[in-house]
Amino acid sequence: MELHNVDLNLLVVFEHLLRLRTVSGTAKALELSQPAVSNALARLRRIFDDDLFVRSAKGMLPTPLALELAEPVSYALDALHTALNRKVDFDPARSERDFHIAMTDIGEVHFIPKLMGALRELAPGVSVATVRNTAVNLAEEMSQGKIDLAVGHQPELTSEFFQRRLFRQRYVCMFRPGHALDKRTVRLRDFEDAEHVLVTAAGTGHARVDEILAKRGVQRRIRLRVPHFVALADIVASTDLIATVTEKFAERSARYFGLKYVKHPVDLPDIQINLFWHARYHRDPANQWLRTQVFDLFSE
Template identity: 40%
Template sequence: MKRILYIHRIHAMDIKNVDLNLLVAFAAMTEQRSVTRAAESVGLSQPAMSAAVARLRLLFDDPLFVKTARGMQPTPRALALAEPVRRVMEAIKTEILPASAFDPATAAERFAIVTPDIAEVHFLPRILAHFVEAAPSCRLQTLSMSRHEAADALASGAADLAIGYLPDLQKAGFFLQKLFRNDYVCIVRRKHPAIGERLTLKAYLAASHAVVSPDGREHLLEQALQKRGLERRVVVGLSHFMSLLPLIESSDLVATVPRDLANICARHGDIRIVAPPFKSPVVEVHHFWHRRSHKDPANVWLRSLIYRLFSEAQRAGP
């Protein structure tokens, strides 16, 4: 009967009432068998250790350590608790307190990056090539969304990073790192009948243009043209940059696009790059992350990889 009542008292103990510091005191007492020595071993005063022992006795409803001629001897209850407490202390020391590490070679992480289609083409081939070598079990997902949605995705953890020209994310709660600068150039089909190696302002304004506005956003180029009082004859508006390649190849349209996209189009299509007849605005491309992920080892690894692969500073060297 006494055993049944004893078990009931233990099960009735509420974990909310357990101060983990008391387990430190218990472990010290188990090892030292002296209030004075136990206090010294954990950096407490003797009165503080005595108070901790008193709280332990109340918590476990047992004397735990009894004063004898041979020092403070543990009761049977204390001896039964010694090994479980040691395991808890070891788990806290080795599994909870240390910062978690990220080993890309063995990790199976799923990374999500907010980026427009232009950045998918620019960034993904090199990132995935590195994943094959360094992080073979990791997966990569790109997300296309508005700037407001991007902020929410980073804050909630639905996305790990956002890459691109995203001035709306330059605000409190977010970190950013500059990758490179991008200017604008014009692309036309290789055998365009009216545009040669050079493009005059008159010819530029007279041409038919294709304009890309992801999510309906106005870009720096539009703002720069408006400041100069220049208005293009826009024939077609697109929401995706990569729709330009077949369109420009098969028509006499002109598109003014970031240089990295122009290079991709020229590599993969019958496209020529022509300098615009005005000073191009410069876009700074950053990657962004939320403060909730700032010290996450997996996030640190991913953004370090992207910075190493794409930043101008890394390419330029010291």
């Protein structure tokens, strides 16, 4: 097969069909009509003398040949896209780019207000959407450019990713003013006797704290479990429950809810918060600009 016989646009259709598995989804993503996508698929079938995709109840399933072609086609298109866009400048003042950042809800509390304040001045047309890393295949979504950055403790993002440290923080014990633990230091025995609210943040670095406490034999009287941090300050402010949280979250809770916090009675390791981006977008001007803003605003 000669390369000049293959239309580059056909390979773009092929890559989208492989990922989306539907003609209608591919047509919508490429802003084409469904007949146009069907026609492209027919041409691909003639070129490769293979069905490539077979209709099923689960969508268009790739044939063995299509799966074999998937990786080289994807890499070729990625390389071409990078080459063509390498010198394209990003103008934040004029851009209407929609950035996606993966973070936890506790990350939203710390990062989003300050970040949006900066973007209002520097990039008024830019918008941001936050994504939970536990709700998606984070590595895959970032490799495809669907998620631009990830912020937090993400040990699963390894060889294909760049990372830069923003800060380290310790864990503290947080409670309402006037609580029995409202004093300069909290003894382990008093910590164990208190009633606790536990955030079951699966898939985050915070879940590791619970594992460490359990391994060290620390007994907690857990009265409440919640799946996120959003309502935690309200809960602690209006009950006798105490919580193990990061110091930055406790500082904000103290500022807005009048809560108190002290050094944790258990010697817990600090947690490192990093900024992550996929290697494919290391030189992408828009990605470079956004991660520079995040680093300048939050690095310590």
